[in-house]
Ligand code: PRP
């Protein structure tokens with residue numbers, strides 16, 4: 642399926658500030674919320690609509706409202722930073738959680754938590770800011786499919802070419818929406834140029 646790079650100037654402006662090593666956690670969290678808003682608007686542009694009639698102050702108006710159920714699943718912990726804007730824009734969204742942590746040496750993601758609603762018939766947004774090897778996203782999306790998800794979009798702030806290739810190989814039906822596909826992974830499987838460890842920068846958990 643598609644990879645969409647959101648090239649809106651504001652998305653790129655926000656991403657530049659996220660990349661900046663001098664950006665402190667409080668600002669970093671705000672930027673993550675703002676950029677997620679833009680990414681999610683792009684990811685949901687294909688949502689189905691149905692016709693309704695409303696009364697304006699002047700006359701009756703045939704118009705449209707959202708017709709498709711939505712679900713979202715942030716991957717803990719960094720994906721949590723992307724949840725609030727989704728809740729703001731789609732108050733009826735069902736929310737599930739998947740907890741995954743990459744091993745420091747192998748970069749293989751270990752599952753430590755999962756709580757998912759029924760996802761049948763719901764367009765499901767999987768939220769994780771960094772698509773590095775793609776291992777975490779692929780594992781999470783496998784769990785979403787077991788819970789019934791069929792239409793899935795992976796929303797991330799930065800992707801690596803390796804992560805995009807891996808995710809597309811394992812889940813070719815999943816749309817990827819990101820603000821940038823960066824150059825490569827380094828020997829520790831961090832995205833380059835990237836922005837470092839997203840979770841640490843969000844929560845100030847540096848050693
Ligand atoms: C980070 C990030 C992704 C994952 C991406 O999480 O938030 O979940 O790494 O890497 P991958 O594509 O190679 O799997 P991490 O495991 O560091 O956990 P955290 O969110 O708790 O910091």
Ligand code: URA
Nearest residue numbers: 773831832837838839
């Ligand atoms: N996780 C991050 O937070 N950053 C990376 O570059 C790779 C994985």
